Amino acid sequence: MINNNGTLQEHSEKALSHSNRGLAYGDALFETIRYSGGKLFFWEDHYFRLMASMRIMRMEIPMNFTMEFLEEEIVKTIKASSQENNTVRVKMIVWRTAEGKYTPTTNDISYLISTEILETSFYTLDENFYEVELFKDFYINAGLLSTIKSNNKLINVLGSIYAKENDYNNCLLLNEKKQVVEALNGNLFLVNGYKIKTPPLTDGCLNGVMRKQLIAIIGQLPDYILEETSISPFELQKADELFITNVITGLQPISKYRKKEYETKVATELLSKINVKARLG
Incomplete structure (x- = not known):
């Protein structure tokens, strides 16, 4: 219905x-x-x-x-x-x-x-191999319209086709300043030691509901510092972890980007807290 x-x-x-x-x-x-x-x-x-x-x-x-x-x-x-x-x-x-x-x-x-x-009643960590690549054919414009969920999703459609044709699980999108903005289907978080970064809305990323929830969760954890700051493609291979967030899957760890493979320690810790907040919130 x-x-x-x-x-x-x-x-x-x-x-x-x-x-x-x-x-x-x-x-x-x-x-x-x-x-x-x-x-x-x-x-x-x-x-x-x-x-x-x-x-x-x-x-x-x-x-x-x-x-x-x-x-x-x-x-x-x-x-x-x-x-x-x-x-x-x-x-x-x-x-x-x-x-x-x-x-x-x-x-x-x-x-x-x-x-x-x-299929699942709560958020689970997908432990299957998950490889991403940059999608560089087209760029997101850093502006207010890019932060809303409008029906104008041609970049996401074309990026998804590119990923499928090249056997990637997902792609990361860039803005016109060549900054990493988000994934095809969610916001991006980068972990480097005790610092967790995510692109700011001013870079053109979606104003994601799970992004907002995760920022609030990380802000209450004494072991981590959250930074809303621009991410360059060069930082991706230096990170300890990368993961994607949206309200349907919760948190999707990235296994590999080019030659770099990533851990899932922080993603696992955060996912349990997301489940608690989803049930209580």
Whole structure:
């Protein structure tokens, strides 16, 4: 089942028209949320990121778009799909409902909620070999629009194709200043001794919900110092660990980048704390 503006319908039913602005111009936003144990993980952060992104996109936020209303709509969709006892990946898309070409006739919005069952009820550390490479064909622009989850993900699509064609598990993306920004599907963290680095939002990385959670967790640990600072490609091979974060997988350790192979000690420690916070938060 999907939820199309509050109406539940089968996946096979028509949900989008050919004039949909998300389809035609990428004039849309989305959130991916993990549901497990009867709750939406980090729901408040997802909600406020969505509201902030809609303001950046100059979308008209409906009066009924409260945190409680959207949570009810998501849970309603999960229950209608008989998935309330499963772990679920929820995707919510919001697009501008308007005629017009580049200039919309209104800033009103519509939304669609879909779900997909996940295998594990809590975050686990993937110990399979995981190799990455830089994707240098195109660059992310360091700016505010790069920090939001819009439907403009061509670099991520092309980078994913490049990774698949060259037998890499993932790619790291660069901005126009040749700074390492993020992975194809999440934020990047670099561990070097007691220092943990992650690129700042000003470099163009996604304002990730798991990134925010992990920054807060590391800030409470006396053994580590967190730095939001630019990362050059030359630093990657000097690091002790590299890992990628997002709210669906949690934390993905990187095994190898070029000739350098990495540990997973800090990643393992942090993942256990992420699971605790997800359950309590």
